[in-house]
Amino acid sequence: MAEREKTDSRTQQPSDLEFDFFDESPTSEAAPGEGAPPRARRRIPSRPPTPPGGPRTYRLGLLIAGAILLAVILILIVNSCRADQKESEYRSYVQDSGDVATQSEELGRRLNQSLTTPGIRIEELREEVDGLRGQQEQILARAQELSSPGPLVGQQEELVETMQLRVNGLDGLSQAFARVAQVQDQEEAGRLLAEQYDRLLASDVVYDDNFKVPTERVLSEQDVTDVVVADSNFVRNLELASPGAWELIVRRLTTSPEAGGLHGNGIVSVRVQPGGRELTQDGDNTVRASDRLAFQVVVENSGDNQETQVPVTLTIQQNPPIRREEVIELINPGDTEVVTFGDLGPVSFSTRTTLQVNVEPVQGEENTANNTAEYPVIFTLG
16 A cells, blocks of 8 residues: 555646746656656747848849839930030031021122112123122032931921022023113113012011011921021112112113213201201200100102112211211112211210211212201200
């Protein structure tokens, strides 16, 4: 009995209630082979699971965002370069076409100067026109070589058409001048010359309506700013657009001043601008001075012939004197021309002075009494 109890006591199993924190004690470790239950393992805290969007995803996102940003920057740079290149192309074309237009306009000025040169003979004039035609052909060739941006292709064609019309007009004038010597009828000669001059007039219309204005519109649409499309006015004097004016030119070119009847111009009146009040020679004229002050001298051709390159001068006789000069390029018999003198500079106030105007006598003019007029003037501030 005692032995059984002893055996039971020795074989009695330990309690099922165990605590993990007791396992840390080395004394609780059972000897091997003694039938002790296996030792519970220590639980080491583990890292929490990586949530979605963890470090790798985050770094990948940064790389993608950086790549997108870089791509956007590159696109902006490329677009900026393209915009700069586009604007440069437009500016370059406008500059090159402007050079062509300006050079051609200068030829028109020289033609007008030749047509209105006092005493020039018809053969001399024809040689001048021939030389201008050769230069205009060179300008036409330069215009044909220009390369325009796509939206200005049509305008480029109109520029070439303008220059071609000017070549044709000058060539026609040269041939017409050669025929004038054989044409006895001055009216017929005037008609021949006017027909050729119409081509030059048409070239100005084509340039303005089909090149200049449409080009300015395209530049605005393309947001190309601060670019000026040049003017190109070949015809300087619209009075030459009629057969009657050319008939008078033929008479002037083929008739000596002594054999062509009366010559001469006279001063009709002088007007103050702004306001248009006429000055009088009989008493003092009070004139309000301002930066807009100008005097208009009305000149009439009182003779029987067309007159050209007529100098007109205005002098304010103060200390120091103010003197200005303008030129009437062409004035037909019986016509009047208004010559405006502005930008006069500082005048003397509250002091009586004299304003003098003078029209230079032309060749063959006998009566010069009406070529000079004087007006008493007092300038005021109010």
